[in-house]
Amino acid sequence: MALPLPVPVTGLKSVLKEVVRTRTGVVGFSMLGVLLGLVLVVPFVAPFDVAGEWGDRQVWLDNPRDAAPEWSEWFAGKQLARTQILTPCNAPGPIPLSNATGSEPCPGGGWKKLVRRTTIFGDYVFITMERKFQFTADVFPSELSLAVWADFGSAAPLLTVEWKRPDNVNLTLLQVAPDQRVPTPNFYPLSTDTRPCCTIRELIKNWAITNFSANAQNVTLIRPEVTLFAQGGRDMLDFRRAVVLKGEYTLKIELAVGAVELGVDAKAVVYGTVFGVAGTDSSRRDLLIGLLWGAPVALAFGAVAAVVIVLLQTILGALATWYGGWWDEVVQRAADTLLILPLLPILLLIAIIYSPSIWLLLLVLIGFGFVGSTSKVARSIVLQVKEEAYIEVAVSYGASRARILFKHILPRLLPYTFALIALSVPSFIFLEASLSFLGLGDPLLPTWGSILGQAYTGNAAFRGFWWWITFPAAGIVFATVAFALLGYSFDKVLNPRLREQ
């Protein structure tokens, strides 16, 4: 089947016009537009000190670990648990010391705070903080944690934490003397408490057995966040079989000390199983932020590498071909050599011995890519253009060789350059992703590759954390497919035999 041979399109403007007329061109351009829009919008929508905070564990403490996106609820067919943060009263401010009986305001949170001073059996101050919250999800929370700030004099106070359930079978979770003073919080990680004696797990087990005659046989791991929220009964210690008890829970904290002024504040987090739009990773980080900020990094690296390398290769290839002689030979052989070089291993070698910075690697990449396959393409086009009549005309009116090159030949190469840039951006995006995946990218910035790499080392695939894998992978694929489609439609316009007409 012979195709008619249309007139080749040459000028950049007309090429672009043709590209926009193809369907793949439109799709490619609009995908690219979405990405660019994202890059421009991200700093305003998700303002975030990425380099400073992404790697900082403290920033993410209130997020659940390995949480699925919130909208996965639609497929789960049940209500999943959202994180509830019972915020402290004096969130950033100092804790007021009190010794007068009466209620105290709680500007930061919803706690009810009461102070009692009694002299019946000696001079004592009690501060009670009580907070009610609803738990209506169909699944258990993933973790529980409590932080208590205490301010006290020389005598150690006593901290009592009580757990009140909707079924009114209550339990005293903790009775300890807090050892840290304000501003250092006392952390009570209720879910992960592993102190050998009198652990919360043991306490909860005994409570469940006494009150509900729960079955503790064949139960190897008691999860406090399950049993505390479970319906009373035989199965409440077994996290696979326990059923959620919905309703209003109350957390009560009481601090007591003899005859000195006292201050207390508390924060509790009931960690959920879902979080945000894109879920979280094992370091509790909000993946949405990492994904959004991964776009500028990927695009910047891919675009800079592609533009610089393709332009360098085109210009060097054209120059060498135009001036010919041993220049041509040198560029050709250098291109052949650099193409066979094991570039990725060399980049890894550099990253491992010197510094894992993607911008250094970008420089190295350019250093090894100043000639290459694009110079060969440029060469073949220059050889073709050289023979055309208008070049002969230019020669005949006495234009210098340099003038002809820059005025008449390089502009002809421009559309091809665009196509080649579009076609080579994906490989550079993936190069960056590969390096980040191996942990040799920029350690401070979140990139799609590094998120995927952490998902791999965190065994996300075997643990079924699909959001941690699919979203960054989708981001990379989306960006690269955009450029691939663009490059393809350029190719179609520039190589008219392949045109669909």
Next chain:
Amino acid sequence: MGFLRYLTKKGIFLIVTLVFALYLTVVIANFGGYVDEILRAQARFDAIRSCNQDLACSQLDPASKNATIEGNYKSFVEARGLNQDFVSKSFRFTWDLMNFRLGRALELRDVEGGDQVSSIIFERLPRTIILFTSSSLIAAGMGIWLGLRMARRALSAFDRGLTVVSITTTVVPPWVFGILFILLFAFLFPIFPAGGMVSVPAKTDPLEYTLDMIYHMTLPAIALILSAFGSWSYTTRNLVLQILDEDYIYAARARGLPEKTILRRYVLRSASPPTVTSLALTVIASWQGAIITETVFAWPGLGRLFFEAIGSLDAPVVIGLTAIYAYLLVLTVFILDLVYGLLDPRVKALRRG
């Protein structure tokens, strides 16, 4: 004779490239005296160990024992030329790399516990070659076959759809498919193993062992094929369409030859040499991509070794692997050149002449 000359010319160029790549590896690795330091530390360790193993030496008093160790160490450093200037040293190291004298690993060990980098690498090499050669061949066969189909039904819905599929799957590297496949076919629908080369414990029967390996190879191979077939099919399609436009095809049609014969005898024959050259780069990229693909599938080949070496900062292994990759790429290009020479009628003509 002409064919031999063609091959010799290509071979000489590739050997020069190989030496350049190895030299570059040495220069990069030893830029801050890194290799020197490793070698010195190993030499000192050797000197101390050989003294402790030697009855006479180990019973000397500490001062003369140290003097003996120091003397042995110094003589080794001189013998290996570690005290020479950078340029002559770099040539020596390059010569070592060319002869697979890759030194000793810092952390990694081969299956027998040995620490020779070359034995660690050569233990892994066949596994990588099995996986990548088989999937590259399948991808090439499948791609060429699809490309011919697409060209014959050019501009149909089949052609357009497959073209878009080809260009989009080509840009996605196999490890991205791999990590998604593991999620899908090893976790969600557990039909394939998530990684590894054989089951644990390994089968003893050779046939069962082979079948087990093929079973483990399926998922990585599909990922590799999916990411590689597109460039073959798209390139084949375009080349075939270009050739179908040539005058001699019209002539063949005019002679009334059946379409199948034209395709086989005229089109495929002239399309295959350029396909081979234009895809040399794809094959090279796939070798290098092995580093992550094998890591994702826990395939115990060279790429996985690279990942392990990075993880344990085992520089001698990384340097040795870079050298091996240089060898692999050069060899691949040489084989492709050979195939090209066999396919291209012009080179064939040289062979006859």
